[in-house]
Amino acid sequence: MKQTMKRTSIYMVLSVLLLFLTVHQSYGQGARYTGSYSPSSPVKYVGMSNLVIEGLEFVNGNADLIALYNCENVIIRNNRFASTPTKRGIYLYNCKNVTIIDNTFENVQSGMVASTSTGVKFEYNDLYNIVGPLKGGDKTGVMAQFIEVYGEGNSISYNACDNIFGESSPEDLVNVYNSNGTPQSPIIIKGNWIRGGGPSLSGGGINIGDFGGSYQIAEDNILVNPGQYGMGISGGHDMIVRNNKVYGRQNYFTNVGVTASNWYVADKGNSYNITVANNEINYMHKDGFLNNVWFNDNVLPVTGSETNKYNSNLTASILPDQLVGRARVGQTPPPVEDPVTPPVEDPVTPPTETPVEDPVTPPTENPVTPPGADSTENTETPPTVEINDPSIVIYLDRYSRICINIKGPLSPSANVTITDVGGNEIFSRRIISFHTSIRMRVRKGTYTVYVVNGDKTNKKELTIK
Numbered sequence: 001m002k003q004t005m006k007r008t009s010i011y012m013v014l015s016v017l018l019l020f021l022t023v024h025q026s027y028g029q030g031a032r033y034t035g036s037y038s039p040s041s042p043v044k045y046v047g048m049s050n051l052v053i054e055g056l057e058f059v060n061g062n063a064d065l066i067a068l069y070n071c072e073n074v075i076i077r078n079n080r081f082a083s084t085p086t087k088r089g090i091y092l093y094n095c096k097n098v099t100i101i102d103n104t105f106e107n108v109q110s111g112m113v114a115s116t117s118t119g120v121k122f123e124y125n126d127l128y129n130i131v132g133p134l135k136g137g138d139k140t141g142v143m144a145q146f147i148e149v150y151g152e153g154n155s156i157s158y159n160a161c162d163n164i165f166g167e168s169s170p171e172d173l174v175n176v177y178n179s180n181g182t183p184q185s186p187i188i189i190k191g192n193w194i195r196g197g198g199p200s201l202s203g204g205g206i207n208i209g210d211f212g213g214s215y216q217i218a219e220d221n222i223l224v225n226p227g228q229y230g231m232g233i234s235g236g237h238d239m240i241v242r243n244n245k246v247y248g249r250q251n252y253f254t255n256v257g258v259t260a261s262n263w264y265v266a267d268k269g270n271s272y273n274i275t276v277a278n279n280e281i282n283y284m285h286k287d288g289f290l291n292n293v294w295f296n297d298n299v300l301p302v303t304g305s306e307t308n309k310y311n312s313n314l315t316a317s318i319l320p321d322q323l324v325g326r327a328r329v330g331q332t333p334p335p336v337e338d339p340v341t342p343p344v345e346d347p348v349t350p351p352t353e354t355p356v357e358d359p360v361t362p363p364t365e366n367p368v369t370p371p372g373a374d375s376t377e378n379t380e381t382p383p384t385v386e387i388n389d390p391s392i393v394i395y396l397d398r399y400s401r402i403c404i405n406i407k408g409p410l411s412p413s414a415n416v417t418i419t420d421v422g423g424n425e426i427f428s429r430r431i432i433s434f435h436t437s438i439r440m441r442v443r444k445g446t447y448t449v450y451v452v453n454g455d456k457t458n459k460k461e462l463t464i465k
Contacts, residue, residue: 029193030160030327031126033078033102042087045071050409054078064091065108072096073409075434082106085131088139092117097153097409099434100125104324107167109137112144118151121434126324127161132169132200140203143173143194152185156192162323163196171203172210173226174218181215183238189218195319197227198253204229205246209236212268219243224319228253230283233260233276233299235268240275242304247314250284257283258308261296270298277304282314392451392458400464402438404431404451411454419448 037057044067045051051071057080058065065081065088068074072095081089081103089105090112092098097119105111105127114120122144132141144156156174163170173194181187187208194205205226208216213236221244223230230246233239239260246257258279262271276295285291292310295302320326393405404416414431418438427438431453446463 028124028327029158029191030324031078031102031104031124032327033104034328035078037080042066045069045074047071049073051075052077052407056080057082058089059083061087064088066090067093068095068098069093070095071098074098075408076100077102079103080106081108081111084108085135086137088113091115092120095120099123101434104128106324107131109133109139110142110145111161113142113147114145114149115147117149119153120146120149121153121155121157122159123155123157124327124435125159126327127159128324129163129168130161130170130173131167132171134167134169140171141169142171142175145172145175145177146179146187147177149176149179149187150181152182154179154181154185155188155190157188157190159192160323160326161192161194161196165196165198168196169200170197170227171200172207173197173204174206175210176208176213176216178211179213179216183215186215186217186238186240187213189216190220192221193319193323194221194226195224195316195323197225198251201228201253203227204232206231208233208241209239209271210234212236212264214238216240217242221245222318223247224316225249225251228255229259230257230281231279232258233271233274235262235264235271237271238273239271240277241279242275242277244279245311245314245318246279246281246283247316247318248283249316250286250288252286254284254286255291256285256294257281257292259294260299260302261294262298265298273303274299274301275303277307279308280311280314281308282311388458389453389456391456392453394449394451394458394460394462396462396464397437400442402442402447402449402462404436404438404449406431406434406436406453408456409454411452414453415451417450419450421446 038055040056040058042061042063042065046069049072051074053076055078059082061084065084085107086109088110089108092114093116095117099121100112101124103125107129109131111127112122127143130141130143143161161173174189176187179187189206197204205223206218208218215238217240219242223246225248230248231241231244233241248254248257258281260274260276281292283292293308391407395403397403416431417425418427419425442464444464446461448461450459
């Protein structure tokens with residue numbers, strides 16, 4: 001009897017812990033900003049560095065709402081992009097180290113397109129209705145797209161996107177086109193919650209490896225009714241799709257849940273190191289049969305193929321009723337500085353022609369190379385900042401997790417170290433994102449958190465109760 005009671009107690013404890021872990025992992029998709037906005041006309045910058053574009057509201061713009069050409073070290077946060085069904089919210093060309101975070105997009109042609117850029121982070125944003133060509137836009141609609149993005153620190157993660165059928169018409173909601181991460185820092189598509197897609201007969205949820213590329217990972221995403229397909233690998237090498245949940249009910253345009261194929265062998269060569277593993281799928285073909293997984297022979301062998309499984313319990317309920325605005329409910333947003341309002345006029349004369357980006361669908365000809373924009377190098381040296389720099393914010397969130405927010409450029413050597421009251425180091429890691437949450441179980445007590453970001457530092461004691 002005692003043994004039975006002991007076993008029951010253990011099960012109860014484990015159940016509570018599992019519940020906590022579920023909340024811990026799923027909390028936070030979407031924008032967290034709860035402040036006000038200042039009206040703004042579309043903004044364009046060329047050849048600028050060290051910018052913060054913040055607290056602005058763009059409505060009914062006649063151009064891409066924020067367009068950056070040849071810019072570096074830019075933060076775009078806490079803005080609202082609305083009612084611009086024929087224009088993109090954000091367009092980047094030849095930019096470096098751009099963080100786009102805590103913004104809301106409503107009824108825009110596309111959310112964000114980044115071309116020929118590096119160090120682009122599109123994270124913790126809300127998107128409602130990717131309109132695409134539905135209302136006269138001349139471009140394919142995407143939630144977020146990388147075109148020839150390269151190098152380290154590229155991410156499309158922890159966004160919430162909700163598309164109402166009849167009010168939206170996206171192609172691929174997330175598309176990674178001819179882009180290359182690195183073995184140490186692959187392009188990351190992680191933790192996005194996406195609902196709604198179609199009626200495109202070729203578009204769907206998340207597509208990596210489009211027109212080749214390398215070192216891309218799509219993981220821990222949840223998709224409900226995303227379109228013709230759920231998630232796909234379309235070419236390239238060193239591609240990973242893992243630990244995702246994909247549900248699709250029957251519709252006249254639905255096809256397959258998770259797929260891998262090399263559509264560009266002739267142009268880009270063979271695919272290799274393809275992994276599709278531990279995905280849960282329940283996807284109905286338009287003809288009324290389950291069509292969860294399809295792999296083309298030209299990507300075989302697919303590592304982990306046997307670990308993908310049909311889950312009949314997957315329904316539309318795997319996502320909450322409220323996606324957009326969910327993260328703002330009952331949450332204190334990270335501290336922010338006073339908004340920086342861009343000047344009314346462009347500081348540098350913009351290019352005479354808007355660069356042309358590659359389409360989402362495979363082009364019949366080689367991709368168009370955007371024309372070069374005039375560039376004026378910003379040679380100003382940022383001012384020296386004292387220890388305990390306010391650009392580094394250290395705090396505990398509502399779950400007593402240690403969190404760090406970095407405002408401004410993120411140094412490649414940025415690091416966080418945690419020590420206990422005895423001065424013993426218990427944690428240390430490189431910081432690779434504007435927002436970092438330490439996913440480590442820490443006992444009650446007082447800890448010292450030390451953060452270094454280039455020449456900026458901050459140290460803070462935190463007490464976990």
